[in-house]
Amino acid sequence: MTKKIILGLLIGLTSANALNAQSNADRVFKTFRFGLYTGPTFNSLRPVATEAEGYVVSKVKGNVGFSLGLCADYNINDRYTVFSGLSLDWRGGTVAVMDKDSNLQSGYIYKNEVKYNLQYLTIPIGLKMKAAQFDKVKIFAQTGIDVAFLLSQKGDISTTLLPGTTAITAEKVKLGGMAKSTPVNAGWMLGVGAEYEITDKNSVYVTLLYRNGFTDVTTPKLNTSTVKFSDGNIRFNTIALRLGYYF
Secondary structure, three states: OHHHHHHHHHHHHHHHHHHHHHHHHHHHHHHEEEEEEEEEEEEEEEEOOOEEOOEEEEEEEOEEEEEEEEEEEEEOOOOEEEEEEEEEEEEEEEEEEEEOOOOOOOOEOOEEEEEEEEEEEEEEEEEEEEEEEEOOEEEEEEEEEEEEEEEEEEEEEEEEOOOOOOOEEEEEEEOOOOOOEOOEEEEEEEEEEEEEEOOOOOEEEEEEEEEEEOOOOEOHHHOOHHHEOOOOOEEEEEEEEEEEEEO
């Protein structure tokens, strides 16, 4: 009889511990979530001013890029979520500069057009806010900032050294020696999205984001003295579509 009582107590304690562990795991899952996302980006390089140190600066065309990343959410409560993560982002665009009054400094070129294809490692942080919920569909808005670290800089260049001379062109070259980009870029983002709950632990989501950079993308004045040019302050504009999965 005593053995049966002890065995019953052990079974009861084991079951209680298992239930408590499951409860703790459920609480952790509801607080922290991790996922993957991917999607296209539509980018452009926007001059802050149309003139810079004797050059006329203009945006030529944009660039279709790509994002692939990991997301991490911390749910403060049912309505507010802090998010972060890590992603690889391919961005770019084309910018042209042209001498305005033929009064350039020594070593500066007459005209230049650069197509930038840049790759970044990006770390975002921000706040996601639930706006409404319809059965298993949650509508949310989000805002935040990100810091992007330059991994690769390639592109096409068309350079005219002096008025009336033939342009020198190069395609798919490393830009570091002729049209440098800054090693770090930062920006803010604003977006809306919808999440569909598949199970208690899994869901899919789609997000539409607008990102506006607030730091300069390029540093051409750091180039070799014979091929310098100035483009002022160039910033990224990006519209991104993200398709993601929480697990």
